[in-house]
Structure formats: structure tokens, C-alpha cells
Amino acid sequence: MPSVVIIGAGSSGLAAAHTLLDAGYAITIFEKSRGVGGRAATRTRAGFTYDYGANYIKPGAPASVELITKRFYTPELIDIQKPVWTFDGSQHIQEGDPTQNAEPKWSYRHGLTTLSQLMAQGLNIHLVSRVARMQQHANAWTLYDEAGESMGTFDRVLITIPANQAVPLIQASAFQQDLSATINSQLEKAHYNSQISVLLGYTPRPKIRPYYALVNTDRAHAISWLSWEHEKNPERAPADAGLLMAQMAPQYSQEHWQVADEEIYRDVAPRVASLIDEALPTPSFTDIQRWRYSLPARKADADALNAITLPMGLTFCGDGFVGGRIHLALEHGIKVAQQLIDQHL
Ligand SMILES: Cc1cc2nc3c(=O)[nH]c(=O)nc-3n(C[C@H](O)[C@H](O)[C@H](O)COP(=O)(O)OP(=O)(O)OC[C@H]3O[C@@H](n4cnc5c(N)ncnc54)[C@H](O)[C@@H]3O)c2cc1C
Secondary structure (H helix, E strand, O other): OOEEEEEOOOHHHHHHHHHHHHOOOEEEEEOOOOOOOOOOOEEEEOOEEEEOOOOOEOOOOHHHHHHHHHHOOOOOEEEOOOOEEEEOOOOOEEOOOHHHHHOOOEEEOOOOHHHHHHHHOOOOEEOOOOOOEEEEOOOOEEEEOOOOOEEEEEOEEEEOOOHHHHHHHHHHOEOOOOOHHHHHHHHOOOEEOOEEEEEEEEOOOOOOOOOOEEEEOOOOOOEEEEEEHHHOOHHHOOOOOEEEEEEEOHHHHHHOOOOOHHHHHHHHHHHHHHHHOOOOOOOOEEEEEEEOOOOEEEOOOHHHHHHHHHHHOEEEOOHHHHOOOHHHHHHHHHHHHHHHHHHHO
16 A cells, blocks of 8 residues: 655544545654644633634534544534624624524534544654655655655655645645646635634623624624634633634734734724623733634635646645635545545555
């Protein structure tokens, strides 16, 4: 069986890994961060546990539902009961779409990374291992880290990192026939928005609401999403405290990318209080995450790209090809891994 190296241990990479392992392939995963899960990310600080990237998982196709509800099921899985309501640029709040709100909103009692951690168990994953460049040989690929050290030679490569982030990796790599411009012209069809997530902890806990989160529907507000993180599980915040997460709109995020954290908290906290019309105290806890590659506003075409690269033993998957949702990333990882398997047969 050929050896396969997977670059990235996010949802798509982990789902692909299991599909390949089931078919008997030897898998190695390189992940640049200190943990798995990519943008399905959870952090615990000062007694707060929060998902600072993706918020919850929607039930998608049977392939991803099976992973969540059967193969990697844990009693930690929860369905966020309260609905998502909407607001517009003039801060008018109203009930959300009843059909969408009737669907489960899956999370985990102690954070969304629970799923990735369960999926990562037993896999050959190298953390804090950023792949900087690849070298193609006749029937194999050698990967190199940022120091120029070899990370090993493998028969096949599966790249699962955000499509735009793959562009410099391809540019730095050496191909037998120079296809880097052709590959990158496909990858550049995707475009990710940048996004700032702001976490604001309050003591006492803010008022109880009939909703768990608010989403801006007309894209005319600086806040695009506001969620009450402690509604997922009261244990995610210290007793008496509560945590709100404001995901800022793409334009606001772009304009404030270089602005100091403290200044962003000072600007966002009153916007949150005004939106929900509540006299909130000064936050007792703050945190911020700048997502350079947040959600794909435009997708690239994986079938067109993989048709070029699959014969070379190189494949791509991830949300840049299917849309910014965890279930879509899981399903795409499974699909592309299956294409790799089928090509070998
Ligand atoms: C703020 C925000 C809110 C969101 N909200 C939701 C939501 O509510 N529901 C939902 O379903 N989805 C949501 N999403 C989208 C969802 O998180 C993504 O679609 C999904 O996690 C993408 O998975 P992926 O495997 O394609 O990519 P990623 O999760 O990005 O995984 C790629 C991995 O590759 C690693 N990597 C990158 N470069 C290298 C390198 N050179 N070498 C080694 N490793 C590398 C990264 O560290 C990462 O772990 C949200 C995303 C963000 C940012």
C-alpha cells in the first residue's frame, strides 16, 4: 500500500485520514499548530471554555452524520437547544428561520475540538510541524520544514489547508514538470474573508435570552454574529459569569486588523451592549482571535484541480472547495481520500 502524507489536521484532514486508514494505507499527518481541529477550535482560559472559531456543527450528509453520531460518538455531544435569532443594520432583532432552527446545532460540552481530539486518537500526527515546501520525485514526494530539514518521503500527498494558504506552499515546491502556476491558478479561485472574533466575559452573567445567538442578515452591522457561549453548557463559564463572542464583519475585521487588542475591546463592548440593549459592566475577561483565513467567500473547483494533480500523486481537499462548514469539510476529506484510493486500484 502506498504511504500517504496529509498536510493539516483539521476536520477534512482527519476525516480523510480515517478513510485512508480503513483502506489499509499508512498515514502520516503534519500539523503546524500545537493541537488538532484547525478552525474548529476551543480554548480554555480563566475558567472560560469557548469555541473561538466554528460555533456548532450542522447535520450534513450521512457520511459526516455517521462520524459524529456513531463512529466518534461521545456523551459529550450536545444539541444547543435555544435558537439563533437575527438582527439587521438598525439593530432590529427578530426570530430566526424556524426550519433552520429546527435542525440540531451540535457542539460538545467542553468544546468543539472534542470531535477532532477523538478522531486524532491513534493517528500518526506530528504537531508543531509546518510543511514549507515539497519536492516531487518520479513516484514520490519529499516534504521539508521551515528550516529546510526533510520531513520524510511519501508516495502520495493530500493537502487539506485553506486553499489560499496552499498557494505559497505550491510556489515554494519543486515539480517534475512545472505545474505550480497551473495549480495556483486553480487554488486562487478560492477567496477567504479575514475575521476578528472578540470574547467578552461578564460578571454577573448577562440576562437570559430566548436565543443562544444572533446573526446579522443584511450585512449592514459591524458585528456579524453574537453568541452566548455559556448557553452551550453553563460549566463553560465560572459560576455567576457569562461569555459573549462577537464575530466581526469582514469589512470591520479588515479595517481593524492592525488595531491593538485593547482598543478593539473598547470599541466592540459598547457595540454589543447597544445591539442587545443591555447595560453590561466592563468585561472581566477578554480574548481575541484574528482569523486570516476565516470562511471562503468564493470556492475553488476541487474536481478541476485534482484532475490535474491526482496523476502526480497530489490531491487537495478542505472547505475552500466546498464552503465554510465543518460537516462539508469532513465530507470533502472522505470524498477526496476515496478518489485517491480509487486511483490506486
Ligand atoms: C470564525 C469562524 C466561524 C465559523 N463558524 C462555523 C460554524 O458555526 N459552523 C461550521 O460548520 N463551520 C464554521 N466555520 C468554518 C469551519 O471552521 C471550517 O469550514 C472547517 O473547520 C474547515 O476545516 P478544514 O479541514 O477544511 O480546514 P482547517 O480547519 O483550517 O484545517 C487545516 C489545518 O491545516 C493546518 N495547516 C495550515 N498550514 C499548514 C502547513 N503548512 N503545514 C502543516 N499544517 C498546516 C492548520 O493549522 C489547520 O489545523 C467557522 C470558521 C471560522 C473561522
